[in-house]
Amino acid sequence: MELRSYIIRRLLLLIPVLFGVTVFIFGITMLFSPIERASLYIRSARQMGDIPAIIATYGLDQPFWVQYGTWISQVFHGNLGWSSVVNMPVWDAIWNFLPATLELAIFATPLIILMGVFLGTRAAAHKDRPLDHVTRVGAIAGWSLPTFWLGLMLLMVFYGLFRGLLPPDRLSFPMNLLVNSADFVRYTRINTIDAILNLNGPVLLDALRHLILPVITLSVVNVAFIMRLMRSSMLESLGKGYILTARAKGLSERVVVNKHARRNALIPVITVSGYVFAAMANGVVITETIFTFKGIGWWAALAATRLDIAGVLGFALFNAVLFVLVNLVVDILYTRVDPRVRLGGVMQ
């Protein structure tokens, strides 16, 4: 089975999905009258008089497919409308707020994978013993935690009880001033990385201090998920013939579990990474809102409560495209790690 033809086939399959996604998003806007839709492009109250002109420019009184054509070509040119809550084009808002969200993801992703895999392996190795039961209950509880409530509880303890130990926001006020001053070069606008590149210890520490709680809040649900998956995958793997062989060879239990069993057990974890991505995208909206961590999730939630339709729909479209691409990468990775899939050629 040729990997290249597989990738090409998968890319072709993306077209109908992305077409459907855009038609759906555009279809939602069609619930509004042309005047209301024109207001999605309006930048200030002074432009109210221009509504007929905007309707004409974007052809908002044309039939559905004509309008869809105009809209999609605008989207390809980077015009997703005007986000009124932050007073900038939707695309600029995404670009502007993305680094903060990336920063959360950079810290949360390794934490989720390492914790989930480690705890899942331990649970499987201790099947039906106390450690297994504890992690099982922990996983179900973590899975059931309302993320927004967890965030508030963490703030109550670490910001309230411990007098501002771990505060909300991205940086404290003086550090924020420093970061935005001329002395500090913002290479990536990801605070921790910029602090390292600027060799600025205090900013790095301050940024980390603000990251701890949001990262925990964002990770708990996914750690629980990966842990349970890893456990059952490990149990399956531990029952295989090659484990018996490894044990018969006299290998230590540690080597058997950590090398032979775990490597094969990781495959299902890779296949669900698309799912974990979606859970994190959902979680980011809640987490960033609670901690006023101003990333795209914070912006989207604000847009949703202030009827900034262009902002919300642009955000949804952005996430859908990203999610579809992540799933593509996951499927390709899957064929790399599991030779059986590559040889089988039964990929759908």
Place this chain on the structure above:
Amino acid sequence: MTDWKFMARQLARNPLSLIGIIIIFIFVILAIFAPLIAPPQGYRDPYMIPRDGYSATPQPPSEEHIFGTTEGQYDIFYGVIWGTRSAFHVGLVVIGIVVVIGIVLGSLAGYFGGVIDEVIMRITDIFLAFPALILAMAIVTVIGPSLKSVMIALIVVSWPSYARLIRGDILQVREEDYIEASRGLGASSARVIIRHALPNAIYPTLIMASLDIGAVVLSAAALSFLGLGAPEGYADWGQLTSFARNWIVGPTAEPLKYWFAVTIPGLFILFFVLGWNLLGDAFRDILDPRLARR
């Protein structure tokens, strides 16, 4: 059916699922007897939480308000008790409708295959291309925030997975002899699907779906928390939690002064979801024969 007896025995043997059942049972009691536990006052809509004044600052638990009052003097006890009803309402309606849509579209796709299958599955692809909560948020924003919008949004984002599951179930039994036989006897497609294919295929899926009530309520609470759900003052756990957002930190002398406003509504959500998930976890083990053997 011996299947059911077997299942009941398995559930009773597992302490975690027993705890789950007890938790759910308590919530059912709370929901049914809400008018007795927290009697509504006067002629107003019983789902609107009574207020004791209009001051913003939450008041600590007292004899009159045993869980205290939250921002805007809404009684927390009344809110969480009637919130149990709202939770069941949202959960049952959403799961009920989603399962019906799933059965209809899933069995059409699975039974007939071909173009019908292709069309339905490509439509599910579109909905599954979005992270669920984000799509739900967009839908609620467009149709206007309300509890009804939240339910509509959750139905829109969750039917595709059920349609897919049920399609898979139907595919498994489609080629069985008894389906062939009844088709051979001249039964209509509708009869074959309803009388033969569905009953033999979908019970496990239906059970798992019904246990998703916890997950649905959690999503609804998240949307409510963001301010996209019920109108202000409606008994709803998510909204009660969001009322506490400005009161996480108390005055310097008493940093945990408003703990009750933050903690109590969230605990109700946590235990409700936990109950369903404990039961779901036990069922997954019973229904998955690969795991049962181990």
